[in-house]
Amino acid sequence: MDLTNQQQPHKRVRSQLESDGFSLLHRLCEPALTEQLLKVSREIQVDVKNTLGKKQIGIGSRAGYQEIVQRSPGRWDIPITPEQFAIVHQQMPWWTFITDILGQDAEHAFSGVVSSEPVSPEQHWHIDSPHEATEHLPAHAINVLIALTDLPLAMGPTEFACGSHLLTNHLANPTLVSDQLVYQHAETSPVLLVNGTCKATPEYCSSTMSEGSCLIFDDRILHRGMANRSGSTRRIAYFSYRRKDYLPYTHFESPRSVFDA
Numbered sequence: 001m002d003l004t005n006q007q008q009p010h011k012r013v014r015s016q017l018e019s020d021g022f023s024l025l026h027r028l029c030e031p032a033l034t035e036q037l038l039k040v041s042r043e044i045q046v047d048v049k050n051t052l053g054k055k056q057i058g059i060g061s062r063a064g065y066q067e068i069v070q071r072s073p074g075r076w077d078i079p080i081t082p083e084q085f086a087i088v089h090q091q092m093p094w095w096t097f098i099t100d101i102l103g104q105d106a107e108h109a110f111s112g113v114v115s116s117e118p119v120s121p122e123q124h125w126h127i128d129s130p131h132e133a134t135e136h137l138p139a140h141a142i143n144v145l146i147a148l149t150d151l152p153l154a155m156g157p158t159e160f161a162c163g164s165h166l167l168t169n170h171l172a173n174p175t176l177v178s179d180q181l182v183y184q185h186a187e188t189s190p191v192l193l194v195n196g197t198c199k200a201t202p203e204y205c206s207s208t209m210s211e212g213s214c215l216i217f218d219d220r221i222l223h224r225g226m227a228n229r230s231g232s233t234r235r236i237a238y239f240s241y242r243r244k245d246y247l248p249y250t251h252f253e254s255p256r257s258v259f260d261a
């Protein structure tokens with residue numbers, strides 16, 4: 001089949017998402033867009049962190065607040081809507097990749113910024129949502145991570161267990177526990193997914209990212225943020241999308257607000 005230049009990256013991304021569970025698009029976002037996302041992220045983060053002050057916060061979505069979750073020590077997730085970012089997310093350069101995979105009626109689920117402070121350790125391996133059926137179905141949710149600055153390996157870009165979205169199905173593999181895959185659990189690892197089988201352990205994949213590059217990945221892939229061994233805060237913006245008929249339920253679970261007295 002003769003593909004136009006416009007169709008080729010979509011075909012590559014779709015095929016990588018199906019086989020590897022993720023795809024890296026170098027410098028997909030223009031500098032002006034990345035600067036806008038970074039500026040808003042910084043402003044909102046200062047406001048929320050100041051309001052959080054010395055209030056107690058644990059690790060994970062249930063131990064956090066509506067406005068801020070500590071995903072692992074020193075790794076902060078702050079939700080920011082497309083309106084707060086002052087963008088129309090359907091006009092963003094990643095949107096057609098999303099609709100290509102989730103359908104034209106794909107819906108925005110979450111967005112925000114994840115910042116990891118210098119010396120924050122690597123996260124536990126986890127998935128963002130569990131499989132929905134025993135057989136392997138097409139992705140029900142897709143995430144886009146945008147590097148807001150250049151991210152050398154020392155800043156700890158996101159690492160994936162390549163192809164592990166095909167192995168994280170707890171409904172097909174009764175040795176896997178859904179909550180231990182979704183929530184931070186020290187024993188979850190790529191090796192765990194193939195225990196007792198003759199399948200190979202998924203390869204670990206991480207890459208430096210230049211500013212504006214995007215990682216697009218299947219919600220069900222095993223992944224983790226790496227340790228930040230640099231002297232600067234690492235910031236990535238994220239946009240998560242879902243199929244119209246899929247309702248995510250594990251991302252921001254705390255009913256409490258930092259703005260409550």
Ligand SMILES: O=C(O)CCC(=O)C(=O)O
Pocket residue numbers: 071075077114116156157158159223224225226
């Ligand atoms: O920090 C990262 O690179 C990934 C963050 C993540 O996967 C999470 O917090 O759930």
